[in-house]
Amino acid sequence: MSTVRAGVPDGRYGRSADERADRKLKIVGAVLGAALLGVVAWFGYSYIADQDVSGRVIGFKVVSDDAVEVHLEVRKDKDTTGVCTLRSLAESGAEVGRKDFPFDQRREQVDEVVTLRTTERATTAELVDCKPR
Secondary structure (H helix, E strand, O other), X not given: XXXXXXXXXXXXXXXXXXXXXXXXXXXXXXXXHHHHHHHHHHHHHHHHHOOOEEEEEEEEEEEEOOEEEEEEEEEEOOOOOEEEXXXXXXXXXXXXXXXXXXXXXXXXXXXXXXXXXXXXXXXXXEEEEEEEO
16 A cells, blocks of 8 residues: 655755745844844954053052052053043042043053042042043
């Protein structure tokens, strides 16, 4: 006895509608995925490329009731001059000191200890911003 098939033979009459739809979905998904990857890469590159001067506080030391020494590391292009803004906070959270420190050295990395004057005893020092001048 033979079995009866319920449909047309495979491959004889071209692709089915489901196969065509699947192929279209795969193409649309690949195009959208590539576009998303391109957008993410563009945002990442523009974020990194726009940072001409960056800095970070390595550490700080409260030296008196009216001064804090801050160890600041600045990375920049060799020919770029920059300025970094530091601020200091009291135990209450109030800002007790703020100052802009310029960096004119012709090096890519500047490592310096700067003194930030305060109006009362500080408990912390933080970097607000670094930018080219």
